[in-house]
Amino acid sequence: MAADDRPTNILVVGVGGQGTILASELICHVLMTAGYDVKKSEVHGMSQRGGRVESHVRFGRKVFSPLIVRGEVDYLVGFEMAETLRSLQWLHSGAKVLADTKAVLPYTSQVGEAPYPFDALERIRQQGYELIVVEGEEIASRAGDVRTANIVLIGALARLLPVDRKVWEGAIRDNMPKKFVDTNLRAFGLGYEV
């Protein structure tokens, strides 16, 4: 493939229950509506019980593999700090990182056996990545529902992708249950302005 045909790679990571898959689903709908070829891959089942959730989203003129090759991620969207830090091995040096400040402690940290990397975002910055920090839960509460933190991050990502804001808002209207649409649109808007 010619260089400009290279698909764009988005890695969305979080912990089971954070809405990671729903978020990547929304991203894919938007990119498809905008006319791109899109592929998405993640794993269901056992790993979702409080484990790491990792969703690969790829778009471009033509996408073959649904999986991103390690070291080729363009955008990392991280809903949980330790998982965001753990994902750096997936990025290329020019990648952009959108990181929520949320910490979900794994069991070994809960009991105090393994230190939790509370300095994760600082460490990401130190490694030279362009980092956009998003106070997901705080902004989501302002939008009216703390559970829309994932949509806040989607808003921040939308700003960076070559798709019109209206397409994103349309996708939220089409894909969310009616009673949650307004809150999600507010969360998206606040994220977009971050």
Next chain:
Amino acid sequence: MKRVLLSGNEAIARGAIDAGVSLATAYPGTPSTEILENIARLGGTKAMWAPNEKIAVEFASGACFSGHRALAAMKHVGVNVAADPIFTLAYTGVKGGLVIVTADDPELHSSQNEQDNRRYASFARIPMLEPSDSQETLEFTRLAFGLSERFDIPVFLRTTTRVSHGKTVVEIDQWQDPSPPVQPSLEKDPRKYVMVPVHARLKHVDLERRIAVITEYAETSPLNRIEMAGTELGVVTSGISYNYVREALPDASVLKLGLVFPLPTQLIHHFASLCRRIIVVEELEPYLEEWLAFIGLRVEGKSLISRFGEIDAGTVIKAMAASGDQAPEVDADGDVPQRPPIMCVGCPHRGIFHLLSKRKIFVAGDIGCYTLAVAPPLNAIHTTVCMGAGINHAAGIEAVHDEEHGAVVAVIGDSTFLHSGLGGVLNMAFNEIPATVIILDNLTTAMTGRQDHPGSGFDVHGNRTRQVDWEVLLQGLGVEHVRLVDAYDLKLLGETLEEEIKRNAPSVIVVRGACMLLRNRPVKIERPYRIDAEICTNCGVCLSLGCPAISRRNASESEKPEIDGAQCTGCELCYQVCRFEAISEID
């Protein structure tokens, strides 16, 4: 033409309905589960959960014998359970089209092994289609029923996790079936359907005749295609691997096989004659590679691509770039703590495993969410092999350790028990083995995403149906001592456990507590709990429950535990284990 984003499983559902399937049935199993759920959602046909995969295949084949199209879906290991009917269905053939979906799980994302079910196709002599993305999955599923009828044989449709759960853009068109369904009719034809030796010997010969006909079809079928680029390198591939090849090796020519059994020998020879070097890129077993070697080609495959786990485009690039010079994969996690999956907050399995863990008894385990109890802090699962095995492990251990009665218990989920546990209990009762079986009844098939089953009282559409009566069932199997206990009552649970482990007779404890994730959870969520830091001695017993809502501040060992009120479901287990009465309900 409509563009939609579909998972492979959604595409199978649509394809089956487009092809006029009359009966679709399945037992849930990752990564196949959503196939039947989507067929039920789309409607227009009969969709039904089966108690296990063997029943699903036999159930579906009954519909086919009467001339209707039917589908049975399962994960790769489900085919092991269903293998008995499958091998002989190759002999009988079908009348209406029969499609058996095998969703394989390379990398064992949610499975106990990563067997490559392409081997089943060549072993059972059943044609197998293997799509590469959701578009092909839709098209192959539509065609599979007609092929099954045309060649009078069941057809396997094989996906892998990345095809089943990957979402890709699908263009949906108005589709006209090139081979419309046969006219349903129930006719007696013993020579076809009664596999006594005298009939089966003839059908075995007939099976090979049919395979020869399908091989001829494979030579020219559009399911297999050559995509020519350079002549230096030719890659033979199928399924998901095709995508990795096309991305990693844009200059290579590709023979893409959509029909992976039977294989088109002449087409492969023709392709090999066009390229200087021939390699096979496939996940897991050297299935295609062995065939190429068998027909006399010089081929490289597993010398380049690992036999273990999944591959991706990066694997292919590395394999081609540096033969024999591959750096081992580094674990680049650094000091970020591991995050293994754990039981949910409020999970009904937590209490019983806390007790089993404390008692340090040997626990013969099974397949389900409760298998997570293998991990710290519970460490209370000691065998897990396949569905239904735990009961028999416990019975086997008990049978040969007469003098050490009470050294082992079996645990098994409600759905798993109804899948393949009944026989184990029957064996225990029949042979008077004094083992204790604990049925963890959370009223759903939880691990795969909460599917209903004969013990849940609901069908695939969520409509009420008959519900198994556990006491009647177990007593009917010959178990005299059946106890029903609330999963959240630790005291009663502990006492019952002691009594039944000591009892010198087969016994079953049904531990009931609905899965926390059930939408219509019958148990009311109580108020959250808190820990009074003044009273707390930091003994850590509440932490030993492994509840995600309880943690030490700042992940520091010297800090006392706290309960996250936003997560706490009020299951009360921590309150029950605290010896200092430091835990109480939030007012």
